[in-house]
Amino acid sequence: MNASTVTDPVTDPVSDLVLRVRDLRVGYPGPAGPVAALDGLSFDLAPGQVLGLVGESGSGKSAAALALLGLHRGTGATVEGAVTLHRPGVPDVDLVAASDTELRTLRGTELAMVFQDPLTSLDPYRRVGAQIAAAYRLHTGASRAQAQRRTAEALDRVGIDPALRARDYPHQFSGGMRQRVLIAMALALRPRVLVADEPTTALDVTVQAQILRLLAELREETGMALVLISHDVGVVAGLADEVIVLSRGRPVEQGPAGSLLSRPTHAYTRRLLDAVPRLDAPLPERPQPPANDDALIQVEGLRVDFGTVQALRGVDLTVRRGETLGVVGESGSGKSTLGRTLVRLQDPTAGRVRFEGADLASWHGRLLRERRRDLQMVFQDPGSSLNPRRRIGDSIAEPLRVQGVRDADQLRAESVALLERVGLDAAHADRHPHELSGGQRQRAAIARALILRPKLIVCDEPVSALDVTTQAQVVALLRELREEFELTLVFIAHDLAVVRSVSDRVAVMRGGEVVETLPARELTEPQHPYTKALLEAVPRLDAVA
């Protein structure tokens, strides 16, 4: 009997399971000994069952996904415990102890994986059909023609016309379509377990709903078991039979999805659920509702073309002084272009943006530089919008320096004061961006936007790269700051619930146009069919309850 064959007389026979995971541990090498990324994960997975793994970033979900397929090998990470794969008529295999060769034959055929970022998970140099066929031929030794047929079937099943698209390259597909290609790749081999690590996080809500529906259908048809990993409880709630909540590598709560999500017993699970922005949550009262007729920004017939692409095709919009205007829409709807045009990072092709009555396009040279202090922006990814080679304090003080302040003590004092105001402390000023967490980095980016005491801050997806709990904290911070600094905010996001929770009014964008502008409290009863469609695509926590 070889070492990878497991028979454990103590536990139950695994005959009715596909996967049994016991005490799975993953450690990464750190300067002071190994750091535990995953600490004792155990579960049983039956054919056709969906297991949800939920937790914030750093909770060990991705480490668990990689460990299930043995993808930690060769990385220096240590994996302990047992991942037992059961196939009828074949001795069970422990994937943790299996040889590299044995494991390779099981990857794809028994366990397949779908990754978080469909944009980068396909080979950019090969046609999508060829990629699927290559994986299929690797394991089956099928002929080219057979593989091609199988590829066509799989693509067809995920809703991609093989005759039209199989010979296209990944960059010719949208994010959602690329995720379909990756699912087709798995489907071609008919694995019995599909591990999906944040499969919809990078996608729009409507596309997310399509992908989740596809996964549910495939489970019905093929009987494959699914391990669905997400930080979004809503995504897991709609699909999972059983849920495991992970916190700092440890499973804190485990049970049937319905009861666990409706009656969580662990405090961490409750916190996680409370932090999820809900469309039916009561809206917080604004202490001073913004004046109705005082326009800070007026957008008139705004058009922006990029070559032949029309990013904005005639937008009329008013942003009132002191209000928070939410902007929602799917990717490609023009919401980011609108945001960039409002702070003059982008010049209009036609139409104009007036700030306190003055046309932004009329500012040049010194005047533009002086007026820029009124218009600031916070970007989606603080990891890339803060210079990685500069200390946080220097990055925050930079706008002041550009405006002519040269006194080092003053620069330091102002940046530290703001750091403390956004919930960090003076010590963070001397750190570099990579030493901070995502939430801390976004706080620093907000401090940088505040240092010139602007009148307007455009936040472009400020929380979409963050966990739900961090997201809630950053949103709360923005709410406080807008009162304290008398800010007008334009809050751009694809997450309707988040936008609703901070905004006074919401503009809904589609295809470069504003289809509807409505008060935030009326967002749940929209007029426009597109807004309705967006709302229906939002996954709900109570779907299984």
Add this chain to the structure above:
Amino acid sequence: MIRFLLRRLAGAAAVLLVLAAVTYLLFYLLPGDPAVLACGKGCTAPQLDAVRHALGTDRSVPEQFWSFLSTLVLGHRFSTGPTTVWCSAPCLGYSYQSNEPVTQMLLDRLPVDVSLTLGAAALWLLLGIGAGLFSVLRPGTLRDRITNAVVLALGSTPVFVLALLLLMVACVWLKVLPFPSYVPLTEDPAQWAQNLLLPWLAIALVSAAGYTRLTRAGVLEALSLDHIRTLRAYGFPERRIVTRHAIRVALPTLATVAALDIGALLSGAVFTETMFGLPGLGKLAVEAAGTIDLPVVCGITLLAGALVVLANTAADLLHAALDPRVRI
């Protein structure tokens, strides 16, 4: 694509014009009079004037430059005494020293450098990328480190030292090869290859180092990419991932560097040509510069410039061909 090539052509013309002007200017700033050199010893004043007139150096510099350009584009009828010769475009004039037409001189020597460069390039790509893949299949091991050390040592050896070593070993000690002398490919392909083998090796061993490093670094970087992780998750063997998929990521960069290297080498490898006695452009350039032979110097400079522009264009086209996301 057509627009890209037309733009490149216009750019090339501009580059070459500036290059010709700068070469002309530099030439007239240098001390020495080509007429004195051409006339030889015991030259009388009237003879010198006659030579100057024949060479055209008695005219003003802009005039000479203009006549050089029109000759290049339109051709020119040269008359020295009773005889007239028609030099058809692209005419680069006649050598002050040998009175041969420069265009013909360049065309005679270009095949030497083309043979030398293309053979050497094939060899250095094979050795460089091969060594890179060999080392990166087992990163961090002894094999990886030894491969890199050897390649680095060869890469930092001057080409003439390596050439001497190769000559000593192959021609003097082992006597497996004759001392190289150039035989045109059209005359005897076997002899051509045999005679060029040592020069090819000398250039390839020195040049391979950069390609080994690029390959190794490119593949290592590619191995952490998401789409490589997808391949691993589907059970592709590591060797196949490295040699077929990860190398693909490094290939556009390798192709760009190779095209530029080849372009630079085509216009003359002075050291290698001298060490192995090959009658190439490099040797001609050194001789012409020494004797202030303006038409020859200008001709070689323009040819070198044209080859570099050509190599750049080839690099861009290759990049586009190798990366489906790039459209030109």
